[in-house]
Amino acid sequence: NRNDTTARIAHVFRGTFVHSTPRAAVEILQNCVLGVDDKGKIAFIEKHQDVVSLLEIWGFETSDIKQLGQYEFLMPGMVDTHIHASQYSYAGTALDLPLLEWLNTYTFPVEAKYKDLDFANDVYTKVVRRTLKNGTTTACYFATIHTDASLLLGELADRFGQRALVGKVCMDCNSAVPQYKESPSECKEETDRFIKELLKKEYPNVKPVVTPRFAPSCSSSLLSELGEIANNNKLHVQSHISENKEEVELVKTLFPGCKSYTDVYLKHNLLTDRTIMAHGCHLTDEELEIFRETGSAVSHCPNSNISICSGMLNVRNVLNHKVKLGLGTDVAGGYSPSMLDAMRRTLDTSKALTIQDPQHKTLSFEEVFRLATLGGSEALSLDDQIGNFVVGKDFDALRVNVCVPDGPIDLFPGEGPKVILEKFLNLGDDRNITEVYMAGRRVVPFPDT
Numbered sequence: 237n238r239n240d241t242t243a244r245i246a247h248v249f250r251g252t253f254v255h256s257t258p259r260a261a262v263e264i265l266q267n268c269v270l271g272v273d274d275k276g277k278i279a280f281i282e283k284h285q286d287v288v289s290l291l292e293i294w295g296f297e298t299s300d301i302k303q304l305g306q307y308e309f310l311m312p313g314m315v316d317t318h319i320h321a322s323q324y325s326y327a328g329t330a331l332d333l334p335l336l337e338w339l340n341t342y343t344f345p346v347e348a349k350y351k352d353l354d355f356a357n358d359v360y361t362k363v364v365r366r367t368l369k370n371g372t373t374t375a376c377y378f379a380t381i382h383t384d385a386s387l388l389l390g391e392l393a394d395r396f397g398q399r400a401l402v403g404k405v406c407m408d409c410n411s412a413v414p415q416y417k418e419s420p421s422e423c424k425e426e427t428d429r430f431i432k433e434l435l436k437k438e439y440p441n442v443k444p445v446v447t448p449r450f451a452p453s454c455s456s457s458l459l460s461e462l463g464e465i466a467n468n469n470k471l472h473v474q475s476h477i478s479e480n481k482e483e484v485e486l487v488k489t490l491f492p493g494c495k496s497y498t499d500v501y502l503k504h505n506l507l508t509d510r511t512i513m514a515h516g517c518h519l520t521d522e523e524l525e526i527f528r529e530t531g532s533a534v535s536h537c538p539n540s541n542i543s544i545c546s547g548m549l550n551v552r553n554v555l556n557h558k559v560k561l562g563l564g565t566d567v568a569g570g571y572s573p574s575m576l577d578a579m580r581r582t583l584d585t586s587k588a589l590t591i592q593d594p595q596h597k598t599l600s601f602e603e604v605f606r607l608a609t610l611g612g613s614e615a616l617s618l619d620d621q622i623g624n625f626v627v628g629k630d631f632d633a634l635r636v637n638v639c640v641p642d643g644p645i646d647l648f649p650g651e652g653p654k655v656i657l658e659k660f661l662n663l664g665d666d667r668n669i670t671e672v673y674m675a676g677r678r679v680v681p682f683p684d685t
């Protein structure tokens with residue numbers, strides 16, 4: 237029964253819905269009806285038989301129902317838990333150096349250019365549009381050290397309709413590019429200004445995230461300041477951890493008083509249940525325990541981990557430790573901005589681990605689907621709001637059609653919805669994502685096309 241008399245129904249879809257629940261990695265709901273209210277929230281999801289009385293209660297015209305075709309389904313929008321918007325300009329190139337050299341040679345010189353707001357506007361417009369088109373309804377972004385360009389990224393996410401956590405990057409140490417770092421006081425003041433100005437905009441779905449680049453880029457006092465800012469304002473924290481072995485060794489020498497890389501962030505109060513740390517390839521079981529205890533999450537970025545030869549995260553082991561885990565593209569260490577690619581690379585890495593050790597229990601495509609949707613929402617502590625189709629959650633969804641003209645997928649007789657899903661995950665691309673919704677608003681196709 238309806239008790240909220242103020243909300244009205246804005247959309248009703250009928251057909252097949254595919255999502256994850258805590259119990260089932262993939263749940264396929266066939267011949268169902270899903271209603272979205274005018275606040276962008278899921279109002280009901282029911283078997284078809286119940287629809288007539290439901291629509292009567294809601295006063296919704298049956299003729300306005302959006303009927304999905306035989307080869308179509310709705311799935312939750314995908315959550316990219318780690319992507320550098322500022323590195324999108326060189327995605328697909330510069331993958332020939334290991335992390336620390338890669339940062340000084342390619343990354344810092346490019347990120348220094350975001351002082352120029354025209355350059356920032358061009359790249360940030362392109363990355364928001366590209367990722368939205370590929371089904372990323374939520375992105376957790378690194379920008380650069382520049383406050384104004386970072387605010388612009390937030391504005392663009394809001395304008396195009398992408399849910400976003402946006403981080404102004406903080407770094408005061410160890411940059412080989414002299415113009416690309418800040419003084420400790422600048423770092424703190426600009427982070428304060430960034431948070432204040434972004435919150436002042438009151439974008440409903442864009443939030444600031446406190447962003448120390450990673451331990452080697454930050455002094456101990458900067459890390460403490462940032463821990464304090466995050467805790468005082470109950471904000472998210474994002475950074476990198478244990479991505480490659482050389483970096484882990486460097487952190488040992490830079491922070492000799494800390495027991496481990498994880499201990500560095502723990503000692504500076506940066507590990508909370510709103511923290512997400514990218515990579516974690518070389519975390520020990522002891523460190524994973526600390527993640528579990530603090531409620532901190534790992535963002536698994538398999539394309540990047542292979543592309544710049546950082547390592548192979550054992551996702552199964554992270555999940556066995558009950559640590560929250562989502563997937564990330566890590567553009568541009570990862571060359572692809574697509575979360576479909578992140579799912580495929582997650583499966584590849586899991587299979588490579590099985591080749592090395594036949595005892596390793598390979599991830600299934602269903603589990604990887606959950607990581608890209610519900611898992612990502614948990615990793616960002618947004619699972620009360622997004623991640624799957626539950627009444628009361630925001631409607632962030634993709635309309636998928638596996639049978640588009642000249643598309644990448646061929647179907648054969650007798651293939652059911654599970655095979656259709658598996659083919660989309662392995663073979664599909666943005667041509668198959670015909671509509672994208674964020675908080676009930678249709679954001680793809682773009683209004684200008």
Ligand code: GUN
Pocket residue numbers: 320335339343449450476479540566569
């Ligand atoms: N560690 C610190 N900064 C970065 C970055 O920009 N990309 C990756 N992959 N790792 C990092």
Ligand code: FE
Pocket residue numbers: 318320476514566569
């Ligand atoms: Fe990264």
